[in-house]
Amino acid sequence: xxxxxxxxxxxxxxxxxxxxxxxxxxxxxxxxxxxxxxxxxxxxxxxxxxxxxxxxxxxxxxxxxxxxxxxxxxxxxxxxxxxxxxxxxxxxxxxxxxxxxxxxxxxxx
Amino acid sequence: xxxxxxxxxxxxxxxxxxxxxxxxxxxxxxxxxxxxxxxxxxxxxxxxxxxxxxxxxxxxxxxxxxxxxxxxxxxxxxxxxxxxxxxxxxxxxxxxxxxxxxxxxxxxxxxxxx
Numbered sequence: 001x002x003x004x005x006x007x008x009x010x011x012x013x014x015x016x017x018x019x020x021x022x023x024x025x026x027x028x029x030x031x032x033x034x035x036x037x038x039x040x041x042x043x044x045x046x047x048x049x050x051x052x053x054x055x056x057x058x059x060x061x062x063x064x065x066x067x068x069x070x071x072x073x074x075x076x077x078x079x080x081x082x083x084x085x086x087x088x089x090x091x092x093x094x095x096x097x098x099x100x101x102x103x104x105x106x107x108x109x
Numbered sequence: 110x111x112x113x114x115x116x117x118x119x120x121x122x123x124x125x126x127x128x129x130x131x132x133x134x135x136x137x138x139x140x141x142x143x144x145x146x147x148x149x150x151x152x153x154x155x156x157x158x159x160x161x162x163x164x165x166x167x168x169x170x171x172x173x174x175x176x177x178x179x180x181x182x183x184x185x186x187x188x189x190x191x192x193x194x195x196x197x198x199x200x201x202x203x204x205x206x207x208x209x210x211x212x213x214x215x216x217x218x219x220x221x222x223x
Contacts (some may be wrong), residue, residue: 034211041197041219042213042216043115043201044153044199044214046212046213046214048212096155096158096168097141097153097155097212099153102152
């Protein structure tokens with residue numbers, strides 16, 4: 001059974017204080033890893049897909065990286081508008097996704 | 110471009126009442142469709158998925174059912190709601206074919222069962 005674990009559960013940063021979120025996974029043959037952002041009361045918004053170890057993708061202040069056992073979402077010089085819950089997920093059969101429980105990020109001034 | 114709609118946005122229902130949540134997708138054809146539930150402080154739990162009209166797979170035995178009467182319409186239903194059915198319900202779609210296609214989510218429906 002696919003498993004996804006995210007850490008930390010919650011993270012509080014000051015504006016400009018860079019950090020990383022972790023997503024570790026156990027799957028029988030990785031076929032990709034997804035990162036989403038979810039604002040309170042809204043549906044998850046797609047950020048990145050990573051397909052192979054060593055791959056990196058960037059979007060504004062976010063950079064996602066992938067190894068054979070985990071993925072990191074690096075946040076460089078965050079701003080308050082980056083505050084959200086970040087979810088990672090791995091695909092199983094029939095495009096079904098197994099999600100982690102997310103990391104709640106709060107960025108303060 | 111593709112758009113996914115869900116309604117209602119919020120719903121408060123008494124225990125034992127029926128439920129019908131609707132999801133529609135625009136701008137694509139023959140999508141895979143998904144229903145998830147997100148309980149407070151927990152991850153997204155896949156409830157149902159559909160690869161075509163009338164084709165529904167259930168992931169979790171429960172008080173809910175799903176139907177796909179049209180290509181881009183997905184409905185989540187219950188005959189009698191339980192307190193434990195409260196949560197945030199999300200519909201998602203993906204392109205058919207590859208098993209690793211991105212899922213795109215709707216805005217969600219907040220259901221409170223009293």
